Amino acid sequence: MLSERKKAYFRKILSRMLDDLKAKADVPATSLAPLLRDESLDFADQASMESGTDMALHIKEREARLVLKVTDALERLENGTFGICEECGEEISMKRLEARPVTTLCIQCKRKQEIEEKLRGL
Numbered sequence: 458m459l460s461e462r463k464k465a466y467f468r469k470i471l472s473r474m475l476d477d478l479k480a481k482a483d484v485p486a487t488s489l490a491p492l493l494r495d496e497s498l499d500f501a502d503q504a505s506m507e508s509g510t511d512m513a514l515h516i517k518e519r520e521a522r523l524v525l526k527v528t529d530a531l532e533r534l535e536n537g538t539f540g541i542c543e544e545c546g547e548e549i550s551m552k553r554l555e556a557r558p559v560t561t562l563c564i565q566c567k568r569k570q571e572i573e574e575k576l577r578g579l
């Protein structure tokens with residue numbers, strides 16, 4: 458079980474992550490595109506402009522998914538399931554939680570999942 462001090466610690470980290478993500482979310486993808494585009498490319502190159510926008514949208518998607526994960530982790534912190542592996546119900550190590558506060562799997566289950574994903578990919 459997580460101590461109140463640890464809970465407060467993770468609540469702070471996760472809230473800060475959420476604030477950062479929300480601040481970034483205010484920037485529209487189209488304004489990110491020129492920043493991501495290779496400076497050496499011709500500005501008239503329509504294809505490179507599109508790939509820049511694609512990349513920006515891709516980053517947006519990842520951010521949106523991360524917002525969901527962080528929100529979920531904050532909820533789990535409130536209902537007392539934070540730090541407990543979704544798969545096996547064991548406690549996730551503090552080291553792993555500190556490195557990745559949004560994780561829902563212990564290292565054993567995560568490894569198992571990665572192996573299964575790899576096998577499915579073959």
Ligand SMILES: [Zn+2]
Nearest residue numbers: 542545563566
């Ligand atoms: Zn597990």
